[in-house]
Amino acid sequence: MTxxxxxxxxxxxxxxxxxxxxxEDTTFCQHTGWTVTSRVALHDFWVRQVEYSPGELIRLAVEDADDDLVGYVDLHGSTSGEKELGFVIGPSYRWGQGLGQRAARAGIAHGFNELAxxxxxxxxxxxxxxSVRILRSLGMQETGTGGPGVFLxxxxxxxxxxxxxxEWTGYLER
Known part of the structure; x- marks a missing residue:
């Protein structure tokens, strides 16, 4: 069943x-690179994101069938006709359920269908x-390597x- x-x-x-x-989820913060000074500061940050999102960033909430917020998807960039996809699922107890792949798929579909x-x-x-596995599973093609980074x-x-x-059309129906 899908x-x-x-x-x-x-x-x-x-x-x-x-x-x-x-x-407050240490595992989540370690994996996402979030730095948390306090819950109040983080709340204020997110309120600002809702009120003053930069024009080149489209950040969308991801809801499940029960209308629970399970993540967000970013489509970012100022180049015409092109954006960078980002996705986050939280908190960490939701990982391993296929939500990341489904959120990324929804973000790509939104980018192509709604943003043209x-x-x-x-x-x-x-x-x-x-994350690498998710991007590959969606049929995205590896195009090269970028700069260095640190993970955990x-x-x-x-x-x-x-x-x-x-290239994406076939993946919309899967």
Whole structure:
């Protein structure tokens, strides 16, 4: 049985409390690179993100079938017809359930269908095997390597991926 699709929607003020609570999940913060000074500071950060999102960043809440906020998807960049995909699922107890792949798929579909993008790219640290696996499973093509980075204290480097609208069509139905 196919799991129900996740829904994307604009972030709302009420989401700030949920996102701030994710900052109390040490495993989540270590994997995402979040630095948390306090729950209040994190809440204020997310309120600002809702109210003053930069024009080149489209950040959408990801909801499951029960209308629970389970993550967010970013489409970022100022190049015409092209954006970078990012995705986060939280808190960590939700990992390993296929939500990351479904959120990334929804983000790509939104980029092509709603934003009329021609190209979407992404990158993930090689040491972050779950994110690399997700990008590969979506049919994104590896295009090269990027700069260095650190994941869970391990030196790593970025793998870069890309897909075009014409390449993506077959993956919309899967």
């Amino acid at each position: 799991p129900p699709a996740l829904r994307l929607r604009p972030l709302q003020h009420a989401d700030a409390a949920v996102l701030a609570a994710w900052g 993008l021609n190209c979407i790219w992404s990158e993930a640290l090689v040491a972050n095997t779950a 204290g391990e030196e790593s480097y970025y793998l870069q991926f890309r897909t075009r609208r014409t």
